[in-house]
Amino acid sequence: MARMKFLLDAERCIECNACVTACKNEHEVPWGINRRRVVTINDGKPGERSISMACMHCTDAPCAAVCPVSCFYTTADAVVLHDKDLCIGCGYCFYACPFGAPQYPRLGNFGGRGKMDKCTYCAGGPQADNTEAEYIQYGSNRLAEGKLPLCAEMCSTKALLAGDGEVIAQIYRERVQKRGYGSGAWGWRTAYRETVAI
């Protein structure tokens, strides 16, 4: 099986936010929840870079490690998913996640966060594939249809890559070798404890 990963080539990202919009539309993500967002660092200064970030589907995922009800699981494609029927909305995964991926429908007081929502790598959830129930809870399941996450598919500059880690790392490696520079794979060291060696 493939080991699915995201890779963001910051030299190509133009901060168009199409990935954010595509994600929100594809999964009908509620108002206030962003499974993916674009962060611009060094804004207006030399070395400005925009990075599209979502759940990185970590190896040894911190969210799963701290979840008090153990509602996370990892699929055969190494996608980290969770069961909303088991989630109690405690917020622990947000404290542990290095990427700020977990989202909550409300940031209400008295623990009224609601069930956690995050990027599913367009792979749905524990419900049967491509059912109404799965769509309402987790959004569409493109992976089950043999398609890759829509954010990466939509990316006009192909800054955001999704797919098997080996394959996308090789694409990135070739790009860096050809153009002679690259700022590295954002979040890879934190998520996968490895970097793309050029």
Add this chain to the structure above:
Amino acid sequence: MRALLLALALLVAAPVAGHAQTTPLVSGTPTSPTPMVPPVADELEVMKALQGGRIAGRITIPDQRAANLIQPAGRAWRDFHNVTLAWVGGIAVLGMLAILVAFRLSKGRIPIEGGPSGRTIQRFNLLERTNHWMVASCFIILALSGLNLTFGRHILLPLVGPEAFTLISQWGKYAHNFLAFPFTLGLVLMLLLWVKDNIPNGRDVAWFKAGGGLIGNAHPDSERFNGGQKAIFWITILGGGAVAVTGYMLVFPFMFTDIAGMQLSHMIHSIVSVLMIAVMLAHIYIGSIGMEGASVAMTTGQVDLNWAKQHHSLWVEQELAKGRGADAPAAAKAAGAD
């Protein structure tokens, strides 16, 4: 000047472009003529992780917390939650239980010297008792629902299954969040009611030196509260206060603080809580099965005169001097009359 800059730019750019195939150092922005710190992703991550800092930027969505790109401190919090807290909590709670069992087996129940007299004296009034039990019942539910968040998945989850465990944890969370309020109110009342009798003084030092009549057999003179009780009082007030303040930070997420503050709040909240649970186990033991004649102080409020003289000799003298005598209750019957 321009020529110099151009030459400098060429000098910097040329080796990068020329040796890109061979050198592993491909980074930075070749468009910038002056050398600068390049935002190399993995180096920046390592740097921030070592500094405990965050990589943050600008974001165009309303949720400004999302401007944090990578917060390596999450890993430290994970280690705290899964390793440090589990060990400290486990050792504190189980260790205290082991000590209490050993104590009970070796010393047995502490009796009233000379047996109960049958005459009683009022120790706690209705307000004091009601407030004590409000705090106590809140504390027990808060403690159990809190321990469940750390240990439940290892102990309860395999027993009851995921659906039932989620139901328990969900209701435990609601209880934990809402009982925080009566608990805090009770702490404030407790402080107002009892602080005047809990000011530490030299007598407490003597009490602790003598082993408090618990470990030692002597019964050092004591006023309304002895050294041990004063310690329990201040642990409850100060520890409970710390737990309450950090708890409100957690129950109103991100209202007063950011992600680092939320993590720190949780760390203080949980560590102080597990230590308080251990202390309260000892308090519950000595107030119930550990000592003859102790539990009535908080149930009927009337303690036996002999018990009071044994443990709080100076307090009894003061009460008797005030004319609040130890009358035999109206319903008292002579021994053997039943």
